[in-house]
Amino acid sequence: MANNGRTIILSIHQPRYSIYRLFDSLTLLVNGKQVYHGPAQSALEYFSDIGYTCEPHNNPADFFLDIINGDSTAVALSGMDKEDSDSVSMSRRGIEDKLVEEYRNCDYFKQTKAELERIIQGKQMTTTAPSRTITYNTSFLTQFRWVLKRTFRNLMLNPQTSFAQVGVTLFLALVVGAIFFDVQEDQSGMQNRFGALFFIVVNQCFGSLSSAELFISERKIFVHEYISGYYRLSVYFLCKILSDIITLRTIPAFVFSSVAYFMIGLKPTVEAFFLFMFTVALVAYTATAMALAISADQTVVAIANIFMTIACVFMMIFAGLLVNLPSIVSWLAWLKYLSIPRYGLSALQINEFYGLKFCQGLNSSVVPPGLS
Numbered sequence: 001m002a003n004n005g006r007t008i009i010l011s012i013h014q015p016r017y018s019i020y021r022l023f024d025s026l027t028l029l030v031n032g033k034q035v036y037h038g039p040a041q042s043a044l045e046y047f048s049d050i051g052y053t054c055e056p057h058n059n060p061a062d063f064f065l066d067i068i069n070g071d072s073t074a075v076a077l078s079g080m081d082k083e084d085s086d087s088v089s090m091s092r093r094g095i096e097d098k099l100v101e102e103y104r105n106c107d108y109f110k111q112t113k114a115e116l117e118r119i120i121q122g123k124q125m126t127t128t129a130p131s132r133t134i135t136y137n138t139s140f141l142t143q144f145r146w147v148l149k150r151t152f153r154n155l156m157l158n159p160q161t162s163f164a165q166v167g168v169t170l171f172l173a174l175v176v177g178a179i180f181f182d183v184q185e186d187q188s189g190m191q192n193r194f195g196a197l198f199f200i201v202v203n204q205c206f207g208s209l210s211s212a213e214l215f216i217s218e219r220k221i222f223v224h225e226y227i228s229g230y231y232r233l234s235v236y237f238l239c240k241i242l243s244d245i246i247t248l249r250t251i252p253a254f255v256f257s258s259v260a261y262f263m264i265g266l267k268p269t270v271e272a273f274f275l276f277m278f279t280v281a282l283v284a285y286t287a288t289a290m291a292l293a294i295s296a297d298q299t300v301v302a303i304a305n306i307f308m309t310i311a312c313v314f315m316m317i318f319a320g321l322l323v324n325l326p327s328i329v330s331w332l333a334w335l336k337y338l339s340i341p342r343y344g345l346s347a348l349q350i351n352e353f354y355g356l357k358f359c360q361g362l363n364s365s366v367v368p369p370g371l372s
Contacts, residue, residue, distance in 0.1 A: 020061050030068045035099040038108035050102045070095045134229050143231040148239040155247055162247045165210070169252035170259065172203060177263025185358050193352060196264050198321045201283055201344040204253070205312050208287035211244055212295040212304040219299065241292075249288055253281040267352055275351045283344035287312075290340065315339040320346065 002008050012019065023040035036043060044054050047067065054063045103109050136143070155162060180196040183189040215222075222236060257277040266276065290311065295304040317323060319341035325333070336342055 014059075015061050017059055017061075020059070026064075028064055028068055030096045030099060033096070033100050035068060035096075035103045036108070037103075037112050046106065046108070050098075067095075068099070134227065136229055136232065140232065140235065143235045144239065147231050147235050148242065151239045151243045155243060162251075165248050165252050166255055169207070169256045173256045173259035174263070176200065176203075177260045180264045182263075182265045185356060187358070190358055192264075193266070194321060194349075196260075196266075197348040197352065198319065198341075198345055200256075200260065200280060201319070201341045201348065202312075202316050204280055204283040204344070205287040205315065205341055206309075207252070208249070208284055208291050209305060209308050209312070210248065211288045211291045212298075212308060213301045214240055214244055214292060215296055216298060216301050216304065244288065245285060249284045250281055253277065253284050256280065267356065272351055276348060279344055279347045279351065283340060286340050286343075315341050318342060 020040070025038065026036065026040040026043050027034065028036040028043075036046065038046070043064065044060055047064075048054070052067050054060060176196060176199060180192045183192045183196070225231065226233060226236070254277060257273075257280050261273055261276055266272070291304075291308050294307050294311070295301075298304040298307070314335065315338065318325065318328075318336040318339040320336075325336050328336070
C-alpha cells in the first residue's frame, strides 16, 4: 500500500533496535515541546554531544524515552539520584528546559525552521481557525437503523436496568393497590381516589429521574463519533429517546396501570381504563423530556438529579391537591402552568369522577304534596 502512494499511520510500542534502524527521521516531544527533529541515525550522536550518552547494548528507543522522562541512567549519573521528590520534580523541569534550549541552538532546529518558512512562503496566513464542516457518507435512514440497532443491543446486553424498572413498578403498583384497595362510592372513597391519583402522577414524575444519565454517561463517546461524521445529532437523539421511552417508560406505565387500576377499583369501563393508561404514559413522557432537558446541560448525574428533584417538588406543590390554587398570590400563581402533575392529575380526575354518584342516599329530596 505504501508503494502505491498510500500514507500509512501506525503505532509501534517499544520497538527493538532492528526496527529502530528502519526509521528515517525522529521527532521527540516533552510536554508538547519539541526537543529533537532530524535523522534517526544521528539522534544518538546529538544527545551524546549535549551530555547524554547511551550505554552499550541499550535500546536507543528506550534510551530516548528515559531522557525525555528524566529518569535515564545518564541523568542519574549526573548526581541527582539522592534528591527528594521536590528536587526531582525541579530537576525534571530543568532537564526539559535544557533539552528545549539545546535543540533550539542546534543545526537541526535551524534546518527545520527554514524548511517550514519555505513551505508557508507566499501562502496567505489566517488568524482564525477555519470552520469545520461535518460530512456524512450514509443517509439519515441508514444511520438511524444502525444506531437504533446498537442502542437496543446495548439494552439487551444489560437487561438488569429494564427488568429492575419493571420490577420496581410492579412492586409499587401492588403497594398502591393494597393501600387503596377496592374504593367505594362514598366520602372515604372520594378521598382515596384523590390520594391514589395524586400518588400515581407524582410517582411517574419521580420515576422519570432515571433518564438523567441517558446523555451524560455517553457524552464523550457521542462527541467523538459525532465530530467524526458517524451519524447526525438528530439520529442519536431519536434513537436514545425511542429506546428509553419504549423500554423504560411505556412498558412500566402499562404494567403499573394494569395492576393498580383494577386493585384500586377505579371506574370499570374500557374507555376509562385506556384513557387512564394513556394519561399515565403521557405524564411519564413529559417528565422524561424535562429530565433530559436538564441533564443535557450537566456533566455530573448527581447535579442533574438535584435540579430535577427540586423541579419535581415545586411541580408537586402546584398540582392542585396540596394547596388551593386560586388562593395563591398572583405573582406565584403562574407557576401552576409549569406543573406537569397538575395536568396529569386534572386529566385523571375528569376521567375517574365524571359520571360517578357519591352518597346517593344522602342526596335524595322529597317533593311536598301539592307541588308535584
